[in-house]
Amino acid sequence: MTLRPTDRPSTARRDARAGDDRRESDDGGEDGSVREPPAANGAAATTGATGARGEADADEDVESAIPDAPGADRFVAAVAVDGEVLFAGPSVPAVLGVERTALLGGDLLDHVHPNDREPVADALSAVATDRVVTHRLRHANGGFVWVESVVDEELAPEFGGRVVTARRVDAEQAFPERFREFLEYGTDLVTVVDDDGRVRYESPSVEEVLGYEQGSTVGRSPLGYVHPDDRERVTERFYRALNDPDATPTLEYRYRTADGDWVWLESRTRSLPADAAVGHLLINSRDVSERKARERRLTDRNERLDRFASIVSHDLRNPLSVIRGSMEMARLKGDTEPLERGERAVDRIDQLVSELLTLARQGSGIDEPTEFALGAVAREAWDTAGSADARLVVGADARVRGDRGRLRQAFENLFRNATEHAAPDGGESVRPTDGGEDARPTDGPSDARPTDGDEDAPLTVVVTATDGGFLVADDGPGIAPAHREAVFDPGFTTREAGTGYGLDIVREVVESHGWTVGLRGGGADPPCPDDVAVPGGACFVVRGPAPHAAEAGEPWIDG
Numbered sequence: 001m002t003l004r005p006t007d008r009p010s011t012a013r014r015d016a017r018a019g020d021d022r023r024e025s026d027d028g029g030e031d032g033s034v035r036e037p038p039a040a041n042g043a044a045a046t047t048g049a050t051g052a053r054g055e056a057d058a059d060e061d062v063e064s065a066i067p068d069a070p071g072a073d074r075f076v077a078a079v080a081v082d083g084e085v086l087f088a089g090p091s092v093p094a095v096l097g098v099e100r101t102a103l104l105g106g107d108l109l110d111h112v113h114p115n116d117r118e119p120v121a122d123a124l125s126a127v128a129t130d131r132v133v134t135h136r137l138r139h140a141n142g143g144f145v146w147v148e149s150v151v152d153e154e155l156a157p158e159f160g161g162r163v164v165t166a167r168r169v170d171a172e173q174a175f176p177e178r179f180r181e182f183l184e185y186g187t188d189l190v191t192v193v194d195d196d197g198r199v200r201y202e203s204p205s206v207e208e209v210l211g212y213e214q215g216s217t218v219g220r221s222p223l224g225y226v227h228p229d230d231r232e233r234v235t236e237r238f239y240r241a242l243n244d245p246d247a248t249p250t251l252e253y254r255y256r257t258a259d260g261d262w263v264w265l266e267s268r269t270r271s272l273p274a275d276a277a278v279g280h281l282l283i284n285s286r287d288v289s290e291r292k293a294r295e296r297r298l299t300d301r302n303e304r305l306d307r308f309a310s311i312v313s314h315d316l317r318n319p320l321s322v323i324r325g326s327m328e329m330a331r332l333k334g335d336t337e338p339l340e341r342g343e344r345a346v347d348r349i350d351q352l353v354s355e356l357l358t359l360a361r362q363g364s365g366i367d368e369p370t371e372f373a374l375g376a377v378a379r380e381a382w383d384t385a386g387s388a389d390a391r392l393v394v395g396a397d398a399r400v401r402g403d404r405g406r407l408r409q410a411f412e413n414l415f416r417n418a419t420e421h422a423a424p425d426g427g428e429s430v431r432p433t434d435g436g437e438d439a440r441p442t443d444g445p446s447d448a449r450p451t452d453g454d455e456d457a458p459l460t461v462v463v464t465a466t467d468g469g470f471l472v473a474d475d476g477p478g479i480a481p482a483h484r485e486a487v488f489d490p491g492f493t494t495r496e497a498g499t500g501y502g503l504d505i506v507r508e509v510v511e512s513h514g515w516t517v518g519l520r521g522g523g524a525d526p527p528c529p530d531d532v533a534v535p536g537g538a539c540f541v542v543r544g545p546a547p548h549a550a551e552a553g554e555p556w557i558d559g
Contacts, residue, residue: 080161097140195280211258227254381411387419395464413502473539515544
């Protein structure tokens with residue numbers, strides 16, 4: 001639409017706005033139009049009344065020429081090129097909380113946030129029509145509200161202005177147009193939080209980073225999604241940022257995803273200006289789970305290197321010293337006993353090297369898990385690590401998903417632990433009491449093993465699936481309660497010839513699958529499950545494999 005020249009608000013009103021006391025000349029007005037000289041006597045009053053009516057009529061013409069935009073969330077204004085508001089629609093109070101007369105005759109830019117004035121001025125002076133600019137306008141409460149202004153058709157050339165339709169927008173639409181693409185396609189998660197600590201806006205990347213539908217967490221506190229172990233630390237920093245505008249904390253923490261998993265987020269928090277309409281805090285977050293996993297792998301690798309240094313400096317040097325001394329004794333005495341001692345030392349070094357290689361090849365995770373039968377892997381391990389003086393019983397079988405080769409390593413070390421400690425010089429033992437099953441553990445070596453009175457009975461090792469995983473139990477001498485917490489520590493052993501790394505390998509294999517392993521039996525409380533027919537002995541319980549339904553059938557017994 002184009003305003004007619006007669007629709008222009010009176011020059012007197014514009015002069016009043018500018019504080020201009022200039023008097024009009026006798027031969028014309030300020031706009032060059034010819035005006036009649038003042039009338040004498042009562043004619044002056046009549047002329048003044050007529051002028052007032054004409055001015056009111058002009059305002060009515062302007063209002064009728066620019067109908068107000070429908071809805072209480074927007075208003076229409078006519079704005080000159082220099083920013084003067086020539087007309088303001090009746091919806092101004094609903095949007096800005098002030099009467100529209102507060103805008104009339106004033107400079108629109110005086111009501112625009114200082115940081116937004118340049119793009120608004122550019123839009124008003126641009127040649128093209130339908131320019132859209134998102135900016136802030138001052139509200140009656142002293143703050144600012146976001147509006148989206150469409151600078152539309154040009155006024156008549158005599159006025160050199162534009163029709164502006166200003167629509168109030170919410171926080172999701174409030175960001176300047178130049179940031180819209182960044183928010184839509186950026187990989188970082190942008191969150192705006194109110195001063196009450198609740199989410200007011202979240203960028204579309206929330207779906208990719210966390211799996212939540214955009215807007216689904218709006219109105220909720222983000223602290224409810226933080227991992228319990230991190231929540232206290234994050235809460236303290238979060239509220240510090242809410243209450244201190246100068247606080248800009250950066251922190252890492254775990255955050256719950258839509259499917260219940262946890263991801264590591266790195267978040268940078270910054271306070272928004274007090275007059276910002278979009279919220280109180282701006283939080284920029286990114287997924288750093290891969291980086292944290294790399295850091296964990298590096299930490300694990302460094303820990304293993306520290307273990308290797310300890311082994312090389314102590315555990316390998318001692319057997320080498322024995323070998324040197326034994327060989328020297330053999331040369332001096334000419335007997336073979338020292339040579340046999342040297343051979344045993346060489347065997348120990350060979351075992352240490354094998355276990356060191358196993359530890360070196362361990363990772364913090366598994367690459368390509370497969371599904372396999374638990375019993376089959378146990379039998380394969382028994383073929384390698386079993387003893388002629390022992391037998392393996394596979395009870396309830398089940399299919400699990402994991403790394404078959406590494407699980408076999410765990411079984412081999414559990415089997416060696418059982419058979420080696422059952423030998424006469426195997427270290428810890430339990431001495432049976434009158435109570436039978438209430439065996440009392442002792443810390444010294446013993447030639448006896450609880451075998452129901454038959455000392456020649458073979459050691460029995462049982463592998464069976466359970467509701468929450470599987471277990472490996474034996475009827476050997478067991479492990480003293482005082483040592484239960486230490487058996488998985490690197491280098492811990494109760495055998496003179498032991499390396500102390502077998503059960504450490506078991507723990508690493510189990511934890512690399514995301515499972516847990518614990519020790520029961522041997523007088524410990526609670527005992528091994530009642531349905532495992534193994535009197536006394538050690539019982540290692542693995543939880544977490546989530547095995548498929550146990551396969552029915554008769555127990556498999558070797559030996």
